[in-house]
Amino acid sequence: MSVATATRIDLEAFVASEYPRVVAAVRLITGDREGAPDAVQDALVVLIANPPRSEPANVAAYITVVASNKLRDQQRRRGAEQRAYDKLPQDRLTATDVLSSLDIDVHRALVALPDRQREICVLHYLMDHSVDHIASALGVSTGTVKTQLHRARAALAAALGKEAGDE
Amino acid sequence: MSDLDDILRESLGHLAEPGDTSGVADAVAAKAAALGGGVAGGGAAGGGFAGWVIPVVLGMVAVGGGVTLGVTSAGAGGSVAPYSPVTIWNGDGIPAAACPGGPEVTSLDGGARVLAVARSEDGAYLAVRDPEALTHTVWVASGSATADPGEDVTTLPVLDCLEASAAPSPSVTPSVTPSEEPTVKPTPKPTKTSSPKPTKTSKPKPTKTPDPKPVDEKPTLGVAKWSPGQISGTGGVHDSLCEDPESATIKVSAADDKSGVEVSGTTNYGPDTLTQVSHSGSDWVFKYTATLGGNTDPISVNVTFTATDSAGHKVSKSTTVKVASTYFCFG
Numbered sequence: 001m002s003v004a005t006a007t008r009i010d011l012e013a014f015v016a017s018e019y020p021r022v023v024a025a026v027r028l029i030t031g032d033r034e035g036a037p038d039a040v041q042d043a044l045v046v047l048i049a050n051p052p053r054s055e056p057a058n059v060a061a062y063i064t065v066v067a068s069n070k071l072r073d074q075q076r077r078r079g080a081e082q083r084a085y086d087k088l089p090q091d092r093l094t095a096t097d098v099l100s101s102l103d104i105d106v107h108r109a110l111v112a113l114p115d116r117q118r119e120i121c122v123l124h125y126l127m128d129h130s131v132d133h134i135a136s137a138l139g140v141s142t143g144t145v146k147t148q149l150h151r152a153r154a155a156l157a158a159a160l161g162k163e164a165g166d167e
Numbered sequence: 168m169s170d171l172d173d174i175l176r177e178s179l180g181h182l183a184e185p186g187d188t189s190g191v192a193d194a195v196a197a198k199a200a201a202l203g204g205g206v207a208g209g210g211a212a213g214g215g216f217a218g219w220v221i222p223v224v225l226g227m228v229a230v231g232g233g234v235t236l237g238v239t240s241a242g243a244g245g246s247v248a249p250y251s252p253v254t255i256w257n258g259d260g261i262p263a264a265a266c267p268g269g270p271e272v273t274s275l276d277g278g279a280r281v282l283a284v285a286r287s288e289d290g291a292y293l294a295v296r297d298p299e300a301l302t303h304t305v306w307v308a309s310g311s312a313t314a315d316p317g318e319d320v321t322t323l324p325v326l327d328c329l330e331a332s333a334a335p336s337p338s339v340t341p342s343v344t345p346s347e348e349p350t351v352k353p354t355p356k357p358t359k360t361s362s363p364k365p366t367k368t369s370k371p372k373p374t375k376t377p378d379p380k381p382v383d384e385k386p387t388l389g390v391a392k393w394s395p396g397q398i399s400g401t402g403g404v405h406d407s408l409c410e411d412p413e414s415a416t417i418k419v420s421a422a423d424d425k426s427g428v429e430v431s432g433t434t435n436y437g438p439d440t441l442t443q444v445s446h447s448g449s450d451w452v453f454k455y456t457a458t459l460g461g462n463t464d465p466i467s468v469n470v471t472f473t474a475t476d477s478a479g480h481k482v483s484k485s486t487t488v489k490v491a492s493t494y495f496c497f498g
């Protein structure tokens with residue numbers, strides 16, 4: 001990515017390289033396929049127009065968390081979180097028909113996780129973010145991230161009939 | 168690395184539905200420009216924003232066919248109304264006020280380049296982004312600023328001070344709650360001088376009762392909550408707090424029977440500021456801003472205002488503001 005000056009974000013480059021994956025992560029975290037793109041764009045607008053006092057350690061992770069928080073707040077207000085999740089597997093199967101039974105099992109197990117554990121799993125396994133970056137984006141300690149990730153892996157392993165093992 | 172980790176990475180990759188990038192950069196840039204923002208970092212998108220820098224002049228410029236948010240410069244072209252970059256030319260720094268013609272709240276360095284967002288009705292003052300806090304707006308005399316070539320500050324929207332201050336966050340709609348009852352010290356009643364009883368032998372002499380000297384009372388002071396962050400109740404608190412993270416606006420009313428009063432405030436929280444935004448008659452508006460860092464829960468801060476009249480009488484009143492961190496609001 002080229003960055004012209006220290007005072008400029010190459011928005012086009014960010015959108016080209018990070019936006020698709022960030023939207024995918026927010027969809028998995030929140031289950032809101034339709035709302036995820038708008039939430040991510042809104043988070044970018046907020047970052048540019050009203051930046052946080054402390055710089056994000058990782059912008060993609062930061063945007064993912066901000067957009068996910070916004071959608072979850074909306075879902076809580078609507079009381080439709082479960083309905084959103086219920087829609088996802090059917091839509092995916094209809095849309096692509098390339099998911100294996102294991103993928104569907106993983107998705108079901110992921111949806112069953114608590115919000116924070118699901119978010120950490122997606123940031124870690126889909127977006128390949130480090131524990132440090134995830135902790136920074138969530139505003140929690142690395143120990144908290146490790147604990148939540150450990151519990152999530154244990155729950156996913158049990159749901160999938162696998163050994164959790166060591167990462 | 169375990170088998171489980173490989174399964175999770177592979178399946179999440181299959182389940183991921185990437186977003187469509189078409190038109191996204193333009194849409195985001197337009198929205199950000201509409202909000203008057205343009206702060207950017209210098210790092211790679213996938214990494215950190217190394218060297219995060221807050222620019223003093225922001226705008227939207229077309230670069231190489233794409234849209235990039237960044238520093239505008241003379242001749243860059245494409246600056247989007249209603250924002251106009253201007254240069255503060257006074258070498259000693261010029262006073263900046265919360266409202267046109269108001270008391271100085273800060274000063275801008277000579278040669279500073281700032282973004283003008285509005286003008287007063289008579290054109291004598293420009294509302295510009297405060298370089299020290301880009302979400303805030305301060306007013307400077309138009310004569311102390313020079314617009315960039317091609318920029319015309321006379322086309323800026325006409326706003327009053329509060330409208331301009333709210334410009335960075337147009338979604339914020341301050342809610343006014345009833346003002347608390349002002350504290351009023353009872354007025355001392357003049358001591359009555361009893362008249363001597365008339366005697367039969369002498370004509371009663373009327374006793375002149377001296378006029379009581381006017382007593383300079385303490386000023387009265389009321390503190391009204393006037394902040395989205397102070398709306399009470401359930402369901403709306405979170406969103407209201409996050410319309411203006413780490414900040415709260417407080418309305419104060421103060422008056423004295425004899426003279427004008429000065430109002431100042433203190434807080435019981437450390438890393439914060441309390442700035443007078445406006446003053447009109449007996450009404451003051453203060454902006455409270457806290458630095459909360461990574462606090463995950465909103466905090467309540469006690470703010471005490473003191474009104475002092477010309478005789479030195481003081482009266483204080485406290486209120487509590489509730490503010491949330493940026494992390495709490497945006498992750």
